[in-house]
Amino acid sequence: MDLTYSASEEAFRSEVRAFLAAHLPQRLSDKVRKDQHLTRAEQEEWHAILQTRGWLANHWPVDWGGTGWTVMERFIFETETALAHAPRILPFGVSMIGPVLLKYGSEAQKRHWLPRILNGTDWWCQGYSEPGAGSDLASLTTSAVREGDVYIVNGQKTWTTLAQHATMMFCLVRTATGGKRQDGISFLLIDMASPGIEVRPIKLLSGDCEVNAVFLTNVRVPVANLVGEENRGWTYAKYLLTYERTNIAGVGASMAALDELRAIARSRQRHGRPLAEDPQFAARLARTEIELENMQTTNLRVLVEAGAGAAPVAESSMLKIRGTEIRQQIDDLTRRAAGVHARPWLPEAFEGGWNGAPVGPDWAGPVATRYFNDRKLSIFGGSNEVQREIITKAILEL
Template sequence: MDLSFNEDDVAFQQEVREFLATSLPQDVKERADRGLHPTKEGQVRWQKILNEKGWMAPNWPVEYGGTDWTITQKYIVAHEMGSVAAPQPMAFGVSMVGPVIYTFGNQEQKDKYLPRILNSEDWWCQGYSEPGSGSDLASLQTKAVRDGDHYVVNGQKIWTSYAQHADMIFCLVRTDSSVKAQEGISFLLIDMKTPGITVKPIYGLDKENSLNEVFFEDVRVPIENRIGEENKGWTYAKFLLGNERTGIARVARSKRQIARVREIAGAEKCEEGYLLEDPDFVRKLARLEVDLMALEYTELRYLSMLSNGKKLSAEPSLLKIKGTEIQQRLTSLLVESLGMYGAPYEPERAYEGRNETPVGPDYANGPMAEHLYLRAATIYGGSNEIQRNIVSKMVLGL
């Protein structure tokens, strides 16, 4: 098993680093580095830079605008972007619905939507989760009834990330209630400007609006906006979920966070002198570094397996479990390193509106917001309890 990069990969890594150093907008980088949610304007501006470079959709086939990179090159780009706090392209368009469209959509749908995703002309959101469904996605109740050349959609979606910005939503809807739950679902592409759609904000622990409820009341959706066959949406949904859960370990981002913790702990004083000299704090930090190193080498082993043509089974679930747990421990330690300056937290909209001197140093703005938001990291993308069930079934045979 070879965990090292060859000469071509090292040269490519240097090219990526030079591009990020010269092309990543400073304001976009600073927001991501602080752990703040992206602004739509900043995210779209960065995505247009990536698209101009031809790097917007590395996982897409070349004929649709992909890069033809090797698995290792894709890993290098993701790792280097995480290392400098460069936001990944918004996943809902490029990583989720885009692959569904070019894999299962017709030519008209490919011609219409794929270029708009690459050019960031459409901001997409995901209409999967519903109240009461939880991890049992197949129990969804949003209905779509045929009426001539349209579907009439009624129901509700929840936990819809960035729906307040969205131009389009891809939705799972029930088109047949008389069959097994998984067999009566269809996959629709819906214009968010369609009459009858209402978006209501959900404010999380971080007091920010990244999540939403989306209500559908007699929303008319053209039949031509259905992907593939009617009642076959569960097949497309499972395909999409395989893309949703990639890259969730966030090793590079966590390594950058550790460096940030060290920097802050070296500046903050405590009874021992500086916090970085406190034995208890250093022990916590060292344990995190060891766990993160183990996760990184585990990820590299899986990369080596893929590069040699092997298929993964429950391995992504292991990365998700350990990656999100480390993220949460890291942000907890980051807040701890701030001491009293981590406590006076305000949501960003209130923080930006103040004209008085901020409480504490500049680096205190952001860590608490990310810490609170990432309490959900072990839930979204498939809860860690579900991931452990996958591991127990596929690896242990339980």
């Protein structure tokens, strides 16, 4: 038993910290810390900064522009960037379509698309969910019919995150009906500028418009944009959903959010004493802290196993469930700490450059919005109920 990081891991941590100190623009970290919206240009700016250092697609093979980092180094990188309030790396290119192409794409597809992910030419979005296919993804009905060297695609995708910025969509489509549902699905790469694509924003309960409905009407997609084999798309889709889940708990981001919450609990007064000394609040805060401390070790245990070549299926789902629950608890406590000042809604304050006076303490503005927005955490990426099915399937072997 040895819970210490090795000297080389500590050196790596220092290297990441030094890089962040030198290259993470404060105007970006300020916005992240204040929960303000990043513009497309700001997101791309951060990706470019990382790519200059060669750290954007850090989990890719070195030959394709990755770093060769160990799982532990990737975890350290995730943690340190989160603690520094760096923007997160958008997963759709580097963590989703990239790995699928690396494993299942043709040589030509890899050579064409992968560099464009790294240099920011393409902004990818994910065409998985449909109005009738959420957790039961295999029931999707968006159809692709082959006519010569194109597929004609018709249907509707939904919950498509940041599709308003996207130039490309990787999309699950139905190319066969009749047999087993999973066997009639194909994986297509669709140019968002194609005629017949319409993107409509979906306004969420928090007021944010980060997800969209994407309507596809007789969209022509070159057959060259089929990944792998026709009707084998389910295999690729599942690979994507299980790839790189060792950091799914978001421990670093929760640590950063908990640090903020602790500071709030020390400064915010209720009935003449800090919230940190209010027995009810202190107990809730302590339980969350303890869960996160435990989660960090659980995550490290899974990382060490994964580093030794294991494929932790049930464990990844445990990380997803408890990791998202912890983050939601932190959001919940931050909302409670705001008291009456959780209520005012000043959406203009979520944009950069706003100089108006806050209502109540300056941290209170976004707390309710953040709370509502993060309800998504236990829903997306396989809802926490689906994760429980995965766990039981793995440990019960029925």
